[in-house]
Structure formats: structure tokens, C-alpha cells
Amino acid sequence: QVQLVQSGAEVKKPGASVKVSCKASGYTFTAYYIHWVRQAPGQGLEWMGWINTHTGDTNYAQEFQGRVTMTRDTSINSAYMELSRLSSDDTAMYFCARAGEGFTFGYFDYWGQGTLVTVSS
Amino acid sequence: EIVMTQSPATLSVSPGESATLSCRASQSVSFSLAWYQQKPGQAPRLLIYGASTRATGIPARFSGSGSGTEFTLTISSLQSEDFAVYYCQQYNNRQTFGQGTKVEIK
Numbered sequence: 001q002v003q004l005v006q007s008g009a010e011v012k013k014p015g016a017s018v019k020v021s022c023k024a025s026g027y028t029f030t031a032y033y034i035h036w037v038r039q040a041p042g043q044g045l046e047w048m049g050w051i052n053t054h055t056g057d058t059n060y061a062q063e064f065q066g067r068v069t070m071t072r073d074t075s076i077n078s079a080y081m082e083l084s085r086l087s088s089d090d091t092a093m094y095f096c097a098r099a100g101e102g103f104t105f106g107y108f109d110y111w112g113q114g115t116l117v118t119v120s121s
Numbered sequence: 122e123i124v125m126t127q128s129p130a131t132l133s134v135s136p137g138e139s140a141t142l143s144c145r146a147s148q149s150v151s152f153s154l155a156w157y158q159q160k161p162g163q164a165p166r167l168l169i170y171g172a173s174t175r176a177t178g179i180p181a182r183f184s185g186s187g188s189g190t191e192f193t194l195t196i197s198s199l200q201s202e203d204f205a206v207y208y209c210q211q212y213n214n215r216q217t218f219g220q221g222t223k224v225e226i227k
Contacts, residue, residue: 044208044218044219044220044221045157045165045208045210045218045221046218047216047217095164095165097164097165100170103212105212105214105215105216106212106216107155107167107170107210108155108165108167108210109167109170109176110167111164111165111166112164113164114164
């Protein structure tokens with residue numbers, strides 16, 4: 001069965017960086033785009049960007065340009081999201097999600113369980 | 122950017138009743154509209170894509186309709202496990218989410 005398993009919770013200081021991983025199983029990793037979505041406490045869903053797991057191409061939301069880097073390692077079927085220059089506003093649950101077959105931007109049919117990132121001095 | 126507006130923000134419904142949730146797009150998204158359900162502490166779960174196609178394993182009491190700029194998610198005969206927050210998402214032009222509708226027990 002399709003699974004996306006994310007790395008564990010992180011606590012970071014302001015100005016630091018965080019790298020979250022998302023390990024895929026149950027399907028051909030390079031056949032589907034991986035997106036990253038975050039959710040601040042009590043808030044809605046905010047799209048951050050995607051990575052083409054086949055080519056490594058990326059596309060980021062304007063709000064995160066210059067601060068986010070998405071990568072992948074096809075040898076271990078994993079995608080990564082690194083966010084730098086963290087502030088308290090970045091405290092959120094971060095999700096990876098798989099775009100539906102054939103889609104670059106698309107609906108998200110499978111989601112990771114989420115990784116809580118807390119930014120606090 | 123296409124703005125997605127959901128209404129109402131909160132919907133109070135008794136178990137066994139039906140619920141109708143609305144989602145409006147600031148410009149046409151054709152049929153490229155998905156609905157998700159999210160319970161506290163969980164990831165969103167895909168319910169509907171293509172405006173009206175139920176995702177794998179989703180009960181028939183969930184139905185989606187609409188096209189262009191107006192969309193509806195109907196949940197017939199609400200069960201206890203259906204009380205949650207529901208989000209719409211367009212994916213016709215990049216992608217954007219609505220702000221969510223909370224379905225609570227009346």
C-alpha cells in the first residue's frame with residue numbers, strides 16, 4: 001500500500017534551518033510529484049512547492065522563494081524539504097503529499113503523517 | 122492567484138442530517154476541484170477530485186458537484202466520524218486551498 005512516512009518533530013531556534021524527510025513506499029517513487037504543504041496551529045493549509053521526483057526540478061510558492069529547498073534521493077525513495085532563516089511564524093505542521101497520477105499541480109491522493117516544527121528561542 | 126472561498130466557516134449539524142458545503146473560485150477552474158477532510162491531529166484525506174469523483178474507499182454519502190466557479194460538497198446522513206474540517210482545493214491553475222469549513226455536532 002502507498003505510504004509516505006515523515007521524519008520526527010523538530011525544535012529549532014530562530015534563524016536556524018530545518019530539513020524534513022518524506023520516505024515513500026508502495027509505488028514507483030519517480031512517477032509522481034511530491035508536494036509540501038504546511039499548517040500553522042489552528043490555521044488552514046498553505047502550499048509550499050513541489051519537486052519532480054524524476055528530474056529533480058522544483059517549483060516553489062513565491063512566499064518561500066529563497067528560503068526553501070526541495071530535494072530527493074531516488075536511491076532511497078525519499079524527498080526532503082529544507083526551510084532556512086526560521087522565525088516563530090514558521091511554527092507549523094509540515095506535510096508531504098503525492099500529486100495524483102499524471103499531475104504536476106493536482107489533487108493530493110496520499111499524505112505523510114506530518115512533521116511538527118516548532119521555532120522558539 | 123485563484124482565491125478559493127468556502128462557506129460557511131462553521132456548520133452545525135445533527136447526526137443523521139445532511140450537510141451542504143460550498144466553495145467558490147475567483148475565476149473558472151473547470152472541473153479541477155478537490156475536497157479533503159481533516160480531523161484533529163491528522164493529515165488531510167482526499168474525498169473528491171475532478172469536482173465529483175470519489176476517491177478510493179470514500180463512502181457514497183459524500184458527493185461533489187459543480188464546475189467553473191461554484192462547487193458543492195454534500196454529506197448525506199452525517200455519521201459521528203464525519204465531524205471534521207473540510208477543505209476545497211483548485212488545481213486548474215497552479216493550486217490553492219480554501220480556508221476550510223468546520224462541520225460540528227449540533
